[in-house]
Amino acid sequence: MSAAAGTLDPMSLTMGSDEASEGEAGLDLVTICILAVNRLAPATLRSAVSGKALKVVVPDPQVGAVFREALDRMGATRTTDRLIEIVVDGKARAG
Numbered sequence: 001m002s003a004a005a006g007t008l009d010p011m012s013l014t015m016g017s018d019e020a021s022e023g024e025a026g027l028d029l030v031t032i033c034i035l036a037v038n039r040l041a042p043a044t045l046r047s048a049v050s051g052k053a054l055k056v057v058v059p060d061p062q063v064g065a066v067f068r069e070a071l072d073r074m075g076a077t078r079t080t081d082r083l084i085e086i087v088v089d090g091k092a093r094a095g
Contacts, residue, residue: 027062040067040084048080055085064088 035058043056058064064086075081 027060027066032063032066035063036067036070040070043084044071044074044078044081047083048078051080051083053083053085055087057087057089059088059090061088 039056039058043054046052047054056067058067067086071081071084071086
C-alpha cells in the first residue's frame, strides 16, 4: 500500500481532544469508526460482489492512512479489498 499507511503514528490517534497536546486536534476514534462503517464497509461489500475497483473519499490524510492500513491487512484474506482506493478530500464530510 502507500507509504502513509506504513508510517502512521498510532500515538497521533487520540481518544479525545482533551488528550491531544496543546494546538493539536488529533483524531476522534469514534469518528474513524463511523467513517469506516459508513464508507469503507459498503465499499468492501460492493467490490466483493462486483469485482470492480472503487474509490472511497475521506476528509483527512490520517483517516486515509488508517483506512489504507485496514484494507492492506484485510486484503491478505479478502483479495477484493485490494480493489478499493482511498482518496483524501478535505471538503468531504467527516461522518
